[in-house]
Amino acid sequence: MSRVLAWIDRRFPLSRLIRESMTEYYAPKNFNFWYFFGSLALLVFAMQVITGIFLLAHYQPSASKAFDSIQTIMYDVKWGWLIRYLHTTGASFFFIVIYLHMLRGYLYGSYRKPRELLWIVGFVIYVCLMAEAYFGYVLPFGNMSYWGGEVITSIVGAIPYAGSWLASLARGGFGIGTATLNRFMAFHAVLVPALLGLLVVAHVLALHETGSNNPDGIEIREHLGPDGKPLDGIPFHPYYTVKDIMGVGVFLIALSLVVFYAPTVHGLFIETYNYIPANPLQTPPDVTPAWYLAPYYAMLRAIPDKKLGILVLFLAIAAPFFLPWLDRNPRAKSIRYRPVYLAMVVVLVACLLVLGWIGMQPASPALLPPARIGLALYFLFFASLPFVSRIEPTRPVPDRLRM
Amino acid sequence: MRRLLLVAALALAGFPPPAAAEAAPRLEAPHYDFDRATIRKGAELFAQRCFACHSVAHIRYQRLETDLGMPLGTLEDDIMLPSDARIHQGMVSAMRPQDAAKWFGVAPPDLTLEARYRGIDWIYTYLKSFYRDPKRPTGFNNHVFKNVAMPDVLEPLQGILAADGRVIKKGSVSPQQFDRDAADITAWLQYTSDPSKLEREALGPWVIGFLAVFTLLAYALKRVVWRRVHRGASQAGS
Ligand code: HEM
Numbered sequence: 001m002s003r004v005l006a007w008i009d010r011r012f013p014l015s016r017l018i019r020e021s022m023t024e025y026y027a028p029k030n031f032n033f034w035y036f037f038g039s040l041a042l043l044v045f046a047m048q049v050i051t052g053i054f055l056l057a058h059y060q061p062s063a064s065k066a067f068d069s070i071q072t073i074m075y076d077v078k079w080g081w082l083i084r085y086l087h088t089t090g091a092s093f094f095f096i097v098i099y100l101h102m103l104r105g106y107l108y109g110s111y112r113k114p115r116e117l118l119w120i121v122g123f124v125i126y127v128c129l130m131a132e133a134y135f136g137y138v139l140p141f142g143n144m145s146y147w148g149g150e151v152i153t154s155i156v157g158a159i160p161y162a163g164s165w166l167a168s169l170a171r172g173g174f175g176i177g178t179a180t181l182n183r184f185m186a187f188h189a190v191l192v193p194a195l196l197g198l199l200v201v202a203h204v205l206a207l208h209e210t211g212s213n214n215p216d217g218i219e220i221r222e223h224l225g226p227d228g229k230p231l232d233g234i235p236f237h238p239y240y241t242v243k244d245i246m247g248v249g250v251f252l253i254a255l256s257l258v259v260f261y262a263p264t265v266h267g268l269f270i271e272t273y274n275y276i277p278a279n280p281l282q283t284p285p286d287v288t289p290a291w292y293l294a295p296y297y298a299m300l301r302a303i304p305d306k307k308l309g310i311l312v313l314f315l316a317i318a319a320p321f322f323l324p325w326l327d328r329n330p331r332a333k334s335i336r337y338r339p340v341y342l343a344m345v346v347v348l349v350a351c352l353l354v355l356g357w358i359g360m361q362p363a364s365p366a367l368l369p370p371a372r373i374g375l376a377l378y379f380l381f382f383a384s385l386p387f388v389s390r391i392e393p394t395r396p397v398p399d400r401l402r403m
Numbered sequence: 404m405r406r407l408l409l410v411a412a413l414a415l416a417g418f419p420p421p422a423a424a425e426a427a428p429r430l431e432a433p434h435y436d437f438d439r440a441t442i443r444k445g446a447e448l449f450a451q452r453c454f455a456c457h458s459v460a461h462i463r464y465q466r467l468e469t470d471l472g473m474p475l476g477t478l479e480d481d482i483m484l485p486s487d488a489r490i491h492q493g494m495v496s497a498m499r500p501q502d503a504a505k506w507f508g509v510a511p512p513d514l515t516l517e518a519r520y521r522g523i524d525w526i527y528t529y530l531k532s533f534y535r536d537p538k539r540p541t542g543f544n545n546h547v548f549k550n551v552a553m554p555d556v557l558e559p560l561q562g563i564l565a566a567d568g569r570v571i572k573k574g575s576v577s578p579q580q581f582d583r584d585a586a587d588i589t590a591w592l593q594y595t596s597d598p599s600k601l602e603r604e605a606l607g608p609w610v611i612g613f614l615a616v617f618t619l620l621a622y623a624l625k626r627v628v629w630r631r632v633h634r635g636a637s638q639a640g641s
Contacts, residue, residue: 029632071515074599075461081599234632242625249618253611260607264519275519275596403633 021208026233027240028214030401034104035212036247037097043248044094045200049193051087056189059139061181066141067277085263086255091133092269093255095292098126102320106345109333110213116324118206123321125199128192130293130317135188137290141181142274147287149176149184155300158310175280216401217334223400232401286362294359295352299378301363302371312375319382326382329389332397340392341385348381428546433527433586437593437600439471445591446471448584450482452556456503456511459595460493470598507552508540518589518596526592530557530585534566560584 009015058077060069073080102122105111111119138149153176157167172179211221211230220230234240264270268291273284289297299316303309327333327341335342351374358371435441446467449459464483467473468490473482483490484497500510518526529547533555536544543555544566555563561581562574574581594600 071461074597076463081597081603085599238628239632242621242628246618246621246625249614249621253614253618256607256611256614260603260610263603272520272522275516 021204022237022241023235025208025236026220026230027212027236028216028220028230028401029232029234029239030214030216030403031212031240031243032215034100034107034215036244036251037101037104039244040097040247040251041094041101042200043251044090044097045196048087048090048094051083051090052189052193054083055087059185061139061178061185063141063178063181063278066139066181070140082259085259088270089255089258089263091136092265092290092292093251093258094129095133097251098129099292102126103345103349106323106348107335107342108213108215109217109327109329109335111323112327112333113324114210115206115213118203118210119324120321121199121203121206125196125203127317128196128199132188132192132196133290133292135184135192138176138184139181139188140274141278142271143276143279143282143284144271144274144287146176146278146280147284148289149180151287155310155313158307160307176278213333214401215334216336216398217332218397218399218401220401288360288362291356291360294357295355296359298355298359298367298371299375301359302368302375316375316378319379322382323385326385327389328386329392329394331394337395337397338392339395340388344381344385344388347377351377351381428528428532430522430524430528430547431531432524433582433589435583435586435590437590439601441587441590442594443467443471443473445587445589445594446473447477447481448588449591450484453514453588454482454484454494454496456496456498456553458494458496458513459515459592460495460513461515462494462595462598463492464488464490464494466598470601471594509552511553514592515595518592523589523593527585527589530588531561531582533558533561534564534568535571536566557581557585 005015055073058069058073058080060066070084073084077083105119105122134148134152138145149171153167153170156170157163159166168174170180170183171177172183211219211233214220218232220232223231225231258265258269264272271290276282288294296313296316300309300313303312329338329341332338335345354370355374355378358367358374361367464478467478467482468475478490482494496511498511504510521529525547529545532546532548533543534546535542538544539550541552541554543551543558545551545553555561558574560574560576561578562570563572565571576584
């Protein structure tokens with residue numbers, strides 16, 4: 001065994017990789033609940049790729065066959081329902097996991113120096129993930145797929161100058177049809193997952209360069225022991241491998257509860273209106289996006305002018321990109337020492353939840369005022385952070401981690 | 404161009420609520436146990452009363468035997484139609500869609516996914532909401548589906564009701580029995596919309612039980628491995 005390893009090590013840095021990224025990668029010892037979601041994101045990503053490959057074996061990307069090929073998977077393929085429900089549930093769980101993972105970044109200031117690039121790579125992953133979900137949503141070619149496809153490509157069409165060219169490029173012609181499905185499948189099954197895979201590698205490389213942040217927002221590498229190892233660090237393996245495996249268990253239980261007992265979650269994870277085939281002549285009673293994009297949709301609808309609405313939408317998506325430079329508290333990163341910042345994050349999350357709910361309701365004038373207040377508060381968070389963070393009251397930050 | 408305008412409007416404002424000017428009737432939830440016996444009864448009622456017009460094409464006849472435990476004889480005698488149907492084929496109605504469209508104005512839709520799309524309560528209420536309306540070509544209208552093209556095929560069972568619910572003619576079964584029949588048909592359509600439900604819910608406890616044991620073991624392992632870290636923390640006095 002050791003001779004085989006030695007043989008490999010002379011030709012490939014296997015032992016070194018394991019040492020540097022597992023057994024001698026020192027992580028802060030005070031990781032809490034919020035630190036499960038990075039490894040869970042890896043797990044869901046792998047699960048989506050694997051179930052996706054099985055779906056591709058039966059899916060037919062053409063306007064006349066797509067819907068029926070999905071039903072064939074559900075009705076005639078052995079274990080087809082399991083594969084499809086894992087994939088649809090996995091999509092929603094991916095966003096749950098990623099949103100909690102990102103929220104952790106907000107809570108503990110993980111986006112701040114020296115982790116700006118780690119954060120930005122994560123942000124690009126998030127944008128890719130939204131694209132991935134959108135392309136996937138159109139593929140089954142139910143009526144919601146069709147009209148969702150129309151709405152988003154029409155948003156692309158509103159981009160100045162290149163818009164209509166871009167929209168017909170995305171659709172592969174004037175309308176949504178077989179050509180659209182063909183290219184969306186290429187994006188959904190090849191291009192975006194490949195990008196995501198590369199980005200995830202870059203994300204983890206950046207993480208290992210800077211080391212993890214932690215709930216105290218203190219750099220453990222600033223307090224090294226005589227052996228040169230962080231005093232408050234513990235090797236990733238075995239400590240966090242066993243902890244993450246426990247997280248995987250809990251996560252799979254939650255996933256199974258949905259897959260086996262409530263796979264559509266009352267139209268939340270698989271939309272009811274997508275159970276009739278695409279029909280260009282029959283507009284659904286209301287086109288609302290999947291829950292994970294609903295806050296943005298509420299923002300779009302809150303603005304009466306279409307072009308302006310789309311601009312606001314882009315700004316809202318882009319805002320977190322700039323966080324590393326908006327937050328300027330010189331003394332602390334984590335909410336543990338920043339009560340005002342904590343309050344701001346709580347308001348931000350509340351706004352997004354309310355906007356998400358509004359985004360899933362049929363359009364109604366009664367919901368405009370709350371949507372606009374939510375939108376205003378959302379931007380206020382980012383706009384006020386540079387000022388608030390400089391003058392906010394900050395509790396004394398200890399030198400060493402608290403367990 | 405018109406469609407583009409429409410799309411632009413919809414991207415901005417979402418769709419206006421459908422023209423539901425008149426108050427939609429309250430949907431009633433059916434009561435039934437989603438088990439094989441109920442679904443089988445629903446399947447037989449469906450074959451007698453609905454299959455002449457409606458397909459459930461994604462369901463192969465075979466499933467009624469393998470999933471629902473229906474004896475092959477019953478399946479062949481009571482369900483399969485027309486007589487040259489094969490057991491591995493989907494349940495496609497003998498009525499040709501183009502004829503149907505001629506007769507009713509609309510072809511009766513395939514009902515495989517109806518319960519997904521409309522919901523269980525809707526189907527149940529719909530089946531119970533036919534009423535006499537001389538203005539309609541079929542002589543009947545429906546409270547949840549205005550000016551429906553489908554005739555009141557359950558009339559022999561339910562009897563004839565007026566728009567206000569008054570009984571015009573009594574049916575061959577009691578109102579309670581009629582509710583049960585309508586519920587059985589609904590259970591059948593719930594089954595066709597997602598046959599995996601029977602399999603899923605039988606499998607669920609095993610999968611989740613296994614995962615629970617796995618998680619407990621992982622937790623125990625974590626406790627053992629982490630003991631050192633916690634001891635270290637208390638020694639350092641922090
Ligand atoms: C496919 C998606 C993603 C995967 C597989 C992934 C994976 C990981 C992993 C394994 C870690 C270390 C474990 C942990 O801290 O939980 C991590 C840390 C981190 N990720 Fe991600 N991530 C993804 C998406 C994102 C996104 C969308 C963002 C933010 C926009 C992000 C920002 C961060 C940050 C800031 C850290 C360091 C956190 C800290 O040390 O406190 N990641 N990621």
